[in-house]
Amino acid sequence: MGGGYAEPLANNLSLLWFVADAKGPNGHYEAGKSSEIPFAQVAERYPQENSPAHVAAHQELIMALKKDGWEPVSGGGSGWWEKRLRRAPGKASLSLSQKIRRYFASKRK
DSSP: OOOEEEEEOSTTOEEEEEEEEEEETTEEEEEEEOOOEEEOOTTTOSOOTTOHHHHHHHHHHHHHHHHTTOEEEEEEOSSTTOEEEEOOGGGSOOOHHHHHHHHHHHHOO
């Protein structure tokens, strides 16, 4: 999973969110993104493991990925939020175009 990102706002506040970057047969894509939450510790520039809001946003993303067929694997980055996940190709959600093709194919039968 990619990093936690912070975007500066006014009054020394930022927004923090987590992104899951993935690689598939068509290249790199964003597999998921957490909600954006206020991030007041701009000077630290990294998600804080002792922040309940940061941990909750991270867990939100992990749960959404698991629901979509992703499974944790060993390894990851140096930050507590940097996890590795994988998904079997057969468990991938259908794209919008795949759903449309499947719908019309079922109507022709």
